[in-house]
Amino acid sequence: MSVFTDQVLKVVRLVPYGKVASYGQVALMVGVPRAAIQVGWVLHQHGDDVPWWRVINSKGRISTSCMEHTAALQKSLLESEGVEVSEDMMIDMGVFRYAPSQEVLDSLN
DNA sequence: CGAATGACCAAGC
DNA sequence: GGCTTGGCCATTC
Secondary structure, three states: OOHHHHHHHHHHOOOOOOOEEEHHHHHHHHOOOOOHHHHHHHHHHOOOOOOHHHEEOOOOEOOOOOOHHHHHHHHHHHHHOOOOEOOOOEEOHHHHEOOOOHHHHHOOO
16 A cells, blocks of 8 residues: 555545545645545545545535446435535535645644 | 556636 | 546556
């Protein structure tokens, strides 16, 4: 497991209950702003170790677009945490987006 | 080492 | 934000 993978897992675990973060944001926190897609890759492999359902794409849409059953699961998981998810798998980023504190960011290094 | 792949992103229509 | 295009980057083959 690479440092990148390790960092991604660490960041995703920081996302609190009832909040969501985008792949791009996670990548940014990890230190590689353009590696958003790798974040998705990591989550796909470690779906049992992290709250992957709290990670969505930049438009607030559930990312598992090519896996319908998984998308439905993600929707139900988010709703069970109090996150509003429309029938089109859309989420209100302005309300549910996770804003990491400076202290949290420092703890990543 | 080079080529392909992907739970993505930003920009342009 | 709907769809297409080009570009990133880690991982795999």
